[in-house]
Amino acid sequence: MKETPQEKKIHENMKAGVLTMHGFLGDDDRHFHEIIAEDKAALEKLGLSCYQIADKLQQITDKAxxxxxxxxxxxxxxxxxYNSVRxxxxxxxxxxxxxxxxxxKLKNLENGRTIVWTPLNIHMIREHCFFEGEGSKHRLDPQIIKKTLF
Ligand SMILES: [Zn+2]
Structure with missing residues (x-):
């Protein structure tokens, strides 16, 4: 797949040390398009949408x-x-x-699963269906989200 200059810039932005210390890709070698496509396919199997997940994370964030x-x-x-950081x-x-x-940070006391997210995660899930790469600090795996929140 040929990258447009804009996509190239996005990919660059996702690397560690560009916008954030850890970046958004972890040790994932896939292009962000592939990461998004595979997570979308996983969501379809789980019967969940990016919007549903973003809404749920936002509600919980607001309450906390x-x-x-x-x-x-x-x-x-x-x-x-909710751990505020300046x-x-x-x-x-x-x-x-x-x-x-x-x-x-959220812990499901019934099954012991914990997930952690940031306000930017919610935006990226809602607008881009991007859950970050494998091994990324704030990667939210759709399967784990389902088991933890739904
Ligand atoms: Zn955005």
């Missing part, structure tokens, strides 16, 4: 952010904490504006 507590318990089983990070796909650098 607005609670002003160290951690909150949702649905009697999801333990959530500063903003920007979307590697070139959207204007910044996303808060905080991190949201």
């Amino acid at each position: 952010y607005n609670s002003y507590q160290d951690s909150i318990l949702l649905d009697d089983k999801l333990l959530v904490s 500063g903003k990070t920007i979307c590697p796909f070139g959207h204007p504006g910044g996303y808060p650098k905080g991190e949201i």
Whole structure:
């Protein structure tokens, strides 16, 4: 597949040390198009959409952010904490504006699974269906999301 100059720029932005220290690709050798295509196929099998996941992550984020507590318990089983960090990070796909650098951590007390995400993850899932590469610090695997949240 031939890359357009814009795609090349996006790919560059995703590398470690460009926009964020760890980047968005982890040790994944696939092009971001392939990562997105494979995750979309996985989502189809799971019966979930990027929007559903983004909405769910956003609702949880808002509740945790607005609670002003160290951690909150949702649905009697999801333990959530919001760790604020100063500063903003920007979307590697070139959207204007910044996303808060905080991190949201969630543990499902029924099965012990934990996932961590950032406000930028929610944006990238909603707008780009991008869950980051394998091995990336904030990679959100659709299967694990399903087992943890749905
Ligand atoms: Zn974007």
